[in-house]
Amino acid sequence: MKLPKFLKRKKKSKDGEDEDEEEEAEAAAEDEPEEEPEEGEEGEEGEGGGKLDRRKRLILIAAGAGVLLLGVLGGAGWWLFKGDAGANKAAALGQAAAGRDAAGKGPRASLAMPPAPGSLNTLVAPTPGQARLAAPAAPGQAAQPGVQPASGPSGAKFASKAGEVAGAFTGSVDPLGGSLNAMGSTAAGQAGGIIVPAVTSSTVNRLPDQPPTDPLPATPDARLVEEKKGSPAPLPRIGKDGAMAWQVYARPNKVEEGARVAIVMVEVGLSRAATMAAITKLPPEITMVLDPYAKDLSDWVVRSRLAGHEVMIGLPMESERFPIQDAGPFAMDTALSAEDNVKRLEALLSQVSGYTGVATMMGTRFGTSEALLTPVLEALKGRGLMLVTTGPRGIVATPKIAAKVGLPRAASDLVIDEDPSRLAIETKLNQLEELVRQRQVAVAVAHPYPATVERLINWTTTLKFKKITLVPVSALANKQKAE
Numbered sequence: 001m002k003l004p005k006f007l008k009r010k011k012k013s014k015d016g017e018d019e020d021e022e023e024e025a026e027a028a029a030e031d032e033p034e035e036e037p038e039e040g041e042e043g044e045e046g047e048g049g050g051k052l053d054r055r056k057r058l059i060l061i062a063a064g065a066g067v068l069l070l071g072v073l074g075g076a077g078w079w080l081f082k083g084d085a086g087a088n089k090a091a092a093l094g095q096a097a098a099g100r101d102a103a104g105k106g107p108r109a110s111l112a113m114p115p116a117p118g119s120l121n122t123l124v125a126p127t128p129g130q131a132r133l134a135a136p137a138a139p140g141q142a143a144q145p146g147v148q149p150a151s152g153p154s155g156a157k158f159a160s161k162a163g164e165v166a167g168a169f170t171g172s173v174d175p176l177g178g179s180l181n182a183m184g185s186t187a188a189g190q191a192g193g194i195i196v197p198a199v200t201s202s203t204v205n206r207l208p209d210q211p212p213t214d215p216l217p218a219t220p221d222a223r224l225v226e227e228k229k230g231s232p233a234p235l236p237r238i239g240k241d242g243a244m245a246w247q248v249y250a251r252p253n254k255v256e257e258g259a260r261v262a263i264v265m266v267e268v269g270l271s272r273a274a275t276m277a278a279i280t281k282l283p284p285e286i287t288m289v290l291d292p293y294a295k296d297l298s299d300w301v302v303r304s305r306l307a308g309h310e311v312m313i314g315l316p317m318e319s320e321r322f323p324i325q326d327a328g329p330f331a332m333d334t335a336l337s338a339e340d341n342v343k344r345l346e347a348l349l350s351q352v353s354g355y356t357g358v359a360t361m362m363g364t365r366f367g368t369s370e371a372l373l374t375p376v377l378e379a380l381k382g383r384g385l386m387l388v389t390t391g392p393r394g395i396v397a398t399p400k401i402a403a404k405v406g407l408p409r410a411a412s413d414l415v416i417d418e419d420p421s422r423l424a425i426e427t428k429l430n431q432l433e434e435l436v437r438q439r440q441v442a443v444a445v446a447h448p449y450p451a452t453v454e455r456l457i458n459w460t461t462t463l464k465f466k467k468i469t470l471v472p473v474s475a476l477a478n479k480q481k482a483e
Contacts (some may be wrong), residue, residue, distance in 0.1 A: 091288025244384030269294025284308025317363030357386030367396030
């Protein structure tokens with residue numbers, strides 16, 4: 001280790017040391033090897049390099065975290081927008097498929113059902129003391145308890161059970177325990193056709209109201225009700241004097257000859273605005289068929305009869321396209337026994353009073369089973385009701401079996417708004433006129449779509465000049481020729 005120069009300068013001693021000794025000491029010091037710096041002795045340059053390395057590491061960590069965050073956000077955005085794109089693509093495919101209807105009848109349409117507050121899509125109801133079922137039990141498995149029944153707007157609880165049902169869906173039928181998600185159609189992504197949203201009042205307010213008419217008598221008639229244990233409301237029955245609901249609750253009709261046509265308005269009650277338009281703006285001779293899954297059925301019966309309309313209730317039957325077309329928990333089902341189907345029928349009939357009969361909904365599978373149809377139709381006859389078949393006559397056996405058991409009946413000849421466009425409805429109405437001229441009597445099915453209501457208002461005003469009489473469907477019971 002070199003010594004500082006000031007240490008090399010030694011003072012000469014008083015005894016006279018000469019310069020030679022100093023030079024020798026200096027030379028020896030220069031020959032010694034330099035010692036390595038001890039640990040901890042760092043220069044300013046080393047300290048600066050360490051700080052630089054730490055900064056680089058922090059920058060790299062921050063950059064990596066940023067890239068990771070961007071990746072997470074990008075993935076989330078892709079997932080969200082992919083769902084929308086997929087839905088749009090499915091809707092486009094569904095509409096295209098609907099345009100290629102197998103029967104060549106064009107796009108189909110149905111009213112989208114607004115979900116009832118607190119409703120559950122259940123097939124069975126809880127037994128007393130149990131909670132409401134959150135979901136239908138799978139075949140062969142016990143149902144799992146779910147949430148408690150919800151109360152409606154008025155505070156009333158849902159109806160209690162209406163009888164035990166055996167078979168694949170065991171338990172107790174709950175008349176108000178389920179909501180129907182697909183009625184006569186399916187989601188666009190499943191190629192089922194157009195889903196018409198619930199109608200707003202602004203779309204029908206511009207249509208003219210019918211002039212005031214005499215209301216039909218209040219219901220129910222005490223002679224025609226049967227109190228049955230477990231039913232939420234009385235069941236219809238034939239009176240001791242022979243009076244029957246299909247005649248007592250029918251709209252009076254004086255026209256028994258000539259060209260006559262009946263219009264049956266189905267799916268009434270699913271949309272409040274559409275239902276009010278059908279009741280108040282259509283002629284009183286048009287029959288209203290209440291959907292059994294609609295809310296406030298008693299209210300719709302009262303409103304319809306005050307406006308002069310006779311009322312029927314829809315009878316859902318299993319479709320061959322189940323589960324794409326789901327007829328709901330009231331449906332007559334080929335998986336159930338004849339006895340259980342009759343119990344379901346009673347659960348349906350006990351929802352409300354004051355109707356003349358039932359009109360079928362779907363039924364392309366159940367309607368082909370004579371063994372299962374016969375007990376159901378016999379039960380309808382035994383309660384003094386009428387049947388209107390809305391399905392195609394060539395597929396279902398319902399009209400023939402109804403004639404066989406002697407059930408008062410009528411069958412639809414066409415549906416005027418399978419394609420809900422104005423031009424298509426006008427075309428069907430022209431076809432209906434031709435059928436009336438050929439057969440003298442005809443029955444048509446319609447839905448409470450705004451376009452349908454508007455065209456029917458205009459069309460019915462022309463019937464007098466065409467010498468065609470609009471009559472309630474009860475006036476055509478057993479009047480059609482068998483085909």
